[in-house]
Amino acid sequence: MTNAGENLLSAGVRDVNWLLDKFVADTDGVERAIGVSSDGLLIAISPPLSRAEAEKLAAMISGMTSLALSASRLLSKGPLRQVITEFGEGFLLVSAIRDGSCLGIVTYPNSDLGLVGYASAMLAQRVGALLTPDLITELKTSMIR
Structure with missing residues (x-):
C-alpha cells in the first residue's frame, strides 16, 4: 500500500x-x-537506515569519494569505479554511478565481497541509466519531504 506522498x-x-x-x-x-x-x-535511502543515519553516511561517502577521485587523478588510474572500506564487522562499498553521484552499500561481516561488489556495480549501471540532472534534483527534493 502506498501513501499519498508517494503518488x-x-x-x-x-x-x-x-x-x-x-x-x-x-x-x-x-x-x-x-x-x-x-x-x-x-538522493535515495533503503530501510532500515533512519534519515539522520543516512545523511551522516552520505557526508562520509562524499568525503571518501572526493579522496578517492583525488588519488585516481594523482596516480593517473582512470575513472573511479569503487571504494571499499573493511571494518571488523563488515564492509562499506562506494560505487560510482555517473556525473559524481554514487551508491553506498553496507554489508554484514560474512558477506561475499565479490558477489556484493559485482551486484553493486550492476545496480550502479541500472541507476546511472535513469539519472538525469532533473531526476537528481527531484530525488534530492523528495528526500526533504
Whole structure:
C-alpha cells in the first residue's frame, strides 16, 4: 500500500527507490544502501537506515569519494569505479554511478565481497541509466519531504 506522498513522485524517483530497496532485499550480505549526489546530498535511502543515519553516511561517502577521485587523478588510474572500506564487522562499498553521484552499500561481516561488489556495480549501471540532472534534483527534493 502506498501513501499519498508517494503518488506525487515521478516514475523515475519511484524506480530509483525501488531498485535500491530490491537490491538490499535480494542481495545476500547487504545490510543497507543509499544514493548520494555529486554534491554530497542524500538522493535515495533503503530501510532500515533512519534519515539522520543516512545523511551522516552520505557526508562520509562524499568525503571518501572526493579522496578517492583525488588519488585516481594523482596516480593517473582512470575513472573511479569503487571504494571499499573493511571494518571488523563488515564492509562499506562506494560505487560510482555517473556525473559524481554514487551508491553506498553496507554489508554484514560474512558477506561475499565479490558477489556484493559485482551486484553493486550492476545496480550502479541500472541507476546511472535513469539519472538525469532533473531526476537528481527531484530525488534530492523528495528526500526533504
